[in-house]
Amino acid sequence: MLHYLEEELEKLKEKIIKMGSLVEEQIDNSFKALFEGDLDLAQKVISRDDEVDKFDVKIDKHCQRIFALTQPVAFDLRLIMSSLMINSDLERMGDISVNIAERVKVLLGQGELLRKMIVDDMSVKVKKIVKMSIDCFVNGDAELAKSIINFDEEIDRLDRKIFDLLTEEMRSNSDLIVPCCHILALVRNIERLSDHATNIAEDVIFLIDAKMVKHSKDPENLKPKE
C-alpha cells in the first residue's frame, strides 16, 4: 500500500508539472499574441483552453482517488492538498490567458500604446513570477517561494503606476479612451496572474515547511533565509 501511495504521488506531481508547463505556454502565447497583434495565436490560446480544463479535471479526480484508496499523512497529505489548490490556481491562470487572448482583437494596432503604458514591462515581470511559482513547486524550493511573495508587491506598484499613466493618456487624448479602458481591464487580469502565482508559492511553503504563511503578517515568515 505504501508503495502504491508513493507511485501515485509521483504520478500526481508529474501531472501538476505538465499542467504548469501547459499554462505557462498559454500565458506566454497570450502575451506574444497581444504584443505582436497575432490573431491566429490568440485563437490558438482560446482553443487550447479545453486541454487545460481537461487536465484540471484529471488532477482533481486523481487526488480524489488517492484520498479514497489510501490514508496519507504528513508530507504526503500536504502534497495532495496543495496539489488540489495549485491545480485550481493553474486552471484559473489558464482562464486569464484566454481573457488576454480575447482582448487581442480590440487592441489590434495598439502595440505602441501598450508599450507606452509599460504593459510589456509588467508582462515580463509577471511571466517571471509565474515561472518562479512553478519552479518552486517542481524543485520543492520553499526559499524561492518566499521570494515570490515579496515580488508580488512590486507588481502591485507597477499596477498603480500604469493606472496613472492610463488616466493621463486619456485626459490628453480622448480618442484613446476606449483602447486605454481595454488596457486597464487587461492590466487587472495580468495582476491577477501574479496573485495566483503568489497563492501557489504559499501552497509550496505549506507543503515544504508545513507552515501556513497565507495571511501571515510576520515578515520573518516571508523573508528568504540568509
Added chain:
Amino acid sequence: MLHYLEEELEKLKEKIIKMGSLVEEQIDNSFKALFEGDLDLAQKVISRDDEVDKFDVKIDKHCQRIFALTQPVAFDLRLIMSSLMINSDLERMGDISVNIAERVKVLLGQGELLRKMIVDDMSVKVKKIVKMSIDCFVNGDAELAKSIINFDEEIDRLDRKIFDLLTEEMRSNSDLIVPCCHILALVRNIERLSDHATNIAEDVIFLIDAKMVKHSKDPENLKPKE
C-alpha cells in the same frame, strides 16, 4: 471512528456556513460603504478581514486533521474536498470586499455617477448570486447551484454594458476620467465575486451529484431540472 468522522464533518460544515455568513456580511458592508460614502464602515470591512483570514486557516487545518485521522470515501470525501475549495473561494471573496472598501475613499461623493453607471444594479445582482451560492451549500441544493451557473452570464452582460457606459461618460466629460477608471476597476472586482460564487456552485454540484460540471459545455448539466 465512523461516529467521530460524522461529528467532524458536521463541525466542518458549520464552520463553512459561518465563514459564508461572515463573507456575505463583508460584501454587503463594502457595498453599503461604497454607495453611502461611509468611510467608517469601509474601515470596519478592512479591519475585519483578519477574522476572515483566521477562519480560512482554521477550516484548512480542520480538513487536514480529518484527512489525517480518517479515511473518508464517497460523499464524505467529496464534502471535505469541496469544503477546501469553497473555503478558498470564500476567502478570496473576502479579499474582494476589502478591495471594494479600499476604493470607497477615492469614490467619495461619486454616488450619483455610480448609480448612473448602474453599479448599484450590478451590486444587487451579485449580492443575490453570492447569497444563492452559500444557500445552495447550506441546503445541499444542486438545482439552485445549476441556476447560478446560468445567472453568471447575466452578470457578464451587465459588465460589458457598464464598460460602454463608462467610456461614453469619459468621452463626454474628461473631468470624470479618473473616477470612471476607478469604477471600471471596481466593476472588475464585483464581476469576480460572481465568478467565485459560480465556483462554489460547481463545487456544490460535485458534492451532491458527484459530477464535475466545471468546464462542462453540455447544457443538460447546467439546466435546472423541470
